[in-house]
Amino acid sequence: MNTRLWIVVGGGGVGKTTTSAALGVTFAKQGRRSLVITVDPARRLADALGVQLGVEATRVQIGGVNLDARMPDSRRSVDHFVDWLWVDADARKRVRDNPMYRELGDALAGVHELVSLAVLERDVQSGMYDDVILDTAPSRHALELFDYPQKLIKMLDERTLRFMIGLARIAGAALEQRPDESRLFAWGKRRAGALVSHLVGETAIINIAALFVELEAARERWLALVQSVRTRLESRNTRYLVIAAPSGAALDDAAYLCSELTQRRSKPTALIINRTHPARDPWPQLDPADPLQDIVMSLQRDSERLGAQTQTAFERVRSFPNTGASVASLPAVAAVDPTQVLLALAEHLGAQSWLNPSAAR
Amino acid sequence: MADPRIYLVTGKGGVGKSTVAAALALRQARSSGASVLVEVEDGRAAVRALRGESKVRVMTVTHAAAMQNAITRLLHTRILAKAIVKQRSIARLLDTVPAIRELVVLEEVRAIAQEFPNASVVVDLPATGHAVDFLRVPAAAKRFLHSGPAAKMCDDILAQVLNPGSSAIFVVSTFETVVAQETRELCERLKNELGFPATSIVMNRAPKAVDPHALAQLTERAVHTPALRPIEEIARARAAACQEAENSRGILAGFAPVVTVPEYFADPSAADLVGELSW
Numbered sequence: 208m209n210t211r212l213w214i215v216v217g218g219g220g221v222g223k224t225t226t227s228a229a230l231g232v233t234f235a236k237q238g239r240r241s242l243v244i245t246v247d248p249a250r251r252l253a254d255a256l257g258v259q260l261g262v263e264a265t266r267v268q269i270g271g272v273n274l275d276a277r278m279p280d281s282r283r284s285v286d287h288f289v290d291w292l293w294v295d296a297d298a299r300k301r302v303r304d305n306p307m308y309r310e311l312g313d314a315l316a317g318v319h320e321l322v323s324l325a326v327l328e329r330d331v332q333s334g335m336y337d338d339v340i341l342d343t344a345p346s347r348h349a350l351e352l353f354d355y356p357q358k359l360i361k362m363l364d365e366r367t368l369r370f371m372i373g374l375a376r377i378a379g380a381a382l383e384q385r386p387d388e389s390r391l392f393a394w395g396k397r398r399a400g401a402l403v404s405h406l407v408g409e410t411a412i413i414n415i416a417a418l419f420v421e422l423e424a425a426r427e428r429w430l431a432l433v434q435s436v437r438t439r440l441e442s443r444n445t446r447y448l449v450i451a452a453p454s455g456a457a458l459d460d461a462a463y464l465c466s467e468l469t470q471r472r473s474k475p476t477a478l479i480i481n482r483t484h485p486a487r488d489p490w491p492q493l494d495p496a497d498p499l500q501d502i503v504m505s506l507q508r509d510s511e512r513l514g515a516q517t518q519t520a521f522e523r524v525r526s527f528p529n530t531g532a533s534v535a536s537l538p539a540v541a542a543v544d545p546t547q548v549l550l551a552l553a554e555h556l557g558a559q560s561w562l563n564p565s566a567a568r
Numbered sequence: 569m570a571d572p573r574i575y576l577v578t579g580k581g582g583v584g585k586s587t588v589a590a591a592l593a594l595r596q597a598r599s600s601g602a603s604v605l606v607e608v609e610d611g612r613a614a615v616r617a618l619r620g621e622s623k624v625r626v627m628t629v630t631h632a633a634a635m636q637n638a639i640t641r642l643l644h645t646r647i648l649a650k651a652i653v654k655q656r657s658i659a660r661l662l663d664t665v666p667a668i669r670e671l672v673v674l675e676e677v678r679a680i681a682q683e684f685p686n687a688s689v690v691v692d693l694p695a696t697g698h699a700v701d702f703l704r705v706p707a708a709a710k711r712f713l714h715s716g717p718a719a720k721m722c723d724d725i726l727a728q729v730l731n732p733g734s735s736a737i738f739v740v741s742t743f744e745t746v747v748a749q750e751t752r753e754l755c756e757r758l759k760n761e762l763g764f765p766a767t768s769i770v771m772n773r774a775p776k777a778v779d780p781h782a783l784a785q786l787t788e789r790a791v792h793t794p795a796l797r798p799i800e801e802i803a804r805a806r807a808a809a810c811q812e813a814e815n816s817r818g819i820l821a822g823f824a825p826v827v828t829v830p831e832y833f834a835d836p837s838a839a840d841l842v843g844e845l846s847w
Contacts, residue, residue: 218581218582219580219581219582219583219695220580220581220582220583220742221582254746306711306712307712310708310709310711310712311667311705311708311709311712358660361660370658370661402643402648402652403652403658405716405717406639406642406643406716406717406718407713407716407718407719408713408714408715408716408718408719410713410714411712411713411714411716411718414712452582454835455613455616455835456582456586456613456616456835457582459612459613487798488798490799491793491795491796491799498782498785499782499785499786499789499796501782502778502779502782502783502786502803503786503796503799505776506799506802506803506806507799509776509833510802512833512834513833515834516833516834516835541801541802541805
């Protein structure tokens with residue numbers, strides 16, 4: 208199976224969602240079946256495509272081609288995840304009723320990305336698409352999807368769990384069904400545990416520990432998920448695009464993302480500088496007494512600043528460590544209609560060789 | 569109401585939040601003598617915006633340090649706190665359990681405000697896209713914890729950091745419709761879920777006005793002067809952007825006063841923007 212997965216990352220406000228949608232349109236124009244998934248709750252994708260999007264794939268017609276798009280509900284995704292993780296209905300209920308989960312479950316950093324990756328596994332494996340494009344959450348958080356599975360596995364490693372269960376015991380909880388692990392607890396750990404339970408209170412510790420017990424019960428499914436996510440992230444059919452814009456902050460984020468991705472053996476395929484402004488042809492010189500002189504001068508000044516900013520961005524990108532990524536730029540499109548912007552960007556993307564179906568990762 | 573002590577600056581990523589936070593900190597430093605700008609994990613954007621301005625003290629809060637400090641304050645001993653944070657199982661737990669990061673960052677803000685009683689504290693909240701989820705953590709954690717030192721910590725954060733009587737929430741937006749709609753949603757959630765309505769909305773990078781008379785003239789002349797046509801196009805795009813900004817003001821009306829900061833066409837400095845932040 209040769210479905211390509213494109214993971215689009217970049218700082219906030221660089222036009223990631225629009226670029227992702229434009230990528231989908233570009234592939235559709237090449238006759239490829241494409242699906243765009245956004246985890247951005249901002250509905251930018253729906254806006255750009257001019258349709259309502261739901262959790263399930265919606266067929267979208269744009270610029271004479273068809274593509275699919277969908278938008279997982281990030282606030283509900285954690286609940287769906289719980290449903291998936293625990294096969295046993297009683298366990299699901301215990302987890303959902305756990306005060307810790309109820310109050311703080313959706314604050315689980317990184318879990319949204321993890322869930323979206325788990326969910327798109329189905330799309331990638333369905334064979335229904337040639338290209339699946341994942342528009343990730345803005346900013347550097349996108350990379351949490353790499354680290355979170357690992358963190359969870361570490362936390363679920365037996366020792367940590369035993370420690371937690373021990374904590375609950377110290378707090379007075381009688382989790383009878385657990386085998387006696389007291390031998391494993393050194394005095395020091397007990398002291399640390401006693402302190403922690405003093406800090407957060409007995410009830411809280413019991414609730415946390417109960418949640419951990421459930422997590423351990425679902426350990427096999429966790430491991431399978433982590434393994435499949437890791438395989439997917441490192442697959443040769445998975446490609447990474449870093450999006451930037453000509454501003455200092457966006458370029459900082461792009462530099463960070465490029466180097467982090469490279470360290471994670473997931474070199475970006477391309478770095479796209481969005482919203483660039485070309486240097487303009489010579490501006491018409493008006494007579495100083497011309498009534499239009501003011502407005503033309505003012506526009507010229509702004510245009511020159513934007514052009515200079517673009518130049519600076521290109522220079523900055525040249526100083527990035529060489530990752531082997533193609534560097535591409537997309538122009539700022541002045542159209543007010545989001546669909547027009549999308550089609551204009553797709554036009555530019557169509558000319559990029561790294562998007563070619565035969566191009567290697 | 570007296571000038572707020574703590575300014576919580578939030579907004580979607582990419583709207584220029586860090587620059588606005590830096591400008592706000594500079595404004596407070598100039599007007600009230602001292603200000604602390606708190607950045608979370610990465611303070612580069614704010615430092616760049618300040619361009620070496622020494623009046624503002626920039627403090628970068630890392631999750632790891634905030635965690636250790638919070639535990640130190642809870643236990644009144646740094647040695648034990650260090651031992652706890654280093655304990656492998658606990659370290660992993662702290663790394664993964666939801667909301668702990670948010671909680672310790674807000675606790676650090678509280679402590680900083682206490683440490684600098686005469687300074688305004690401006691917090692550049694992380695651009696998680698879920699500002700409300702971030703700020704509602706202390707109340708949620710308090711419900712979960714009931715009592716004990718950690719619950720008391722939540723109470724202190726609620727009283728000293730998330731108190732509408734002494735803190736302010738600035739929401740940064742841009743002129744674009746989509747961003748304004750998101751900002752509106754954020755303001756609704758701040759009010760309804762947090763019980764802390766936005767104090768002020770900053771519409772950043774607002775397009776400069778185009779004189780309609782000049783634009784009409786430009787259009788007329790462009791008919792005969794092809795060289796003027798690209799310029800006319802730019803002017804039209806700008807006029808359309810102004811219209812969009814006007815609509816966005818309508819979208820945001822009724823939530824909080826909207827302060828407009830014009831587009832600078834380059835990475836502006838905090839000093840550039842400080843004059844625009846008047847209300």
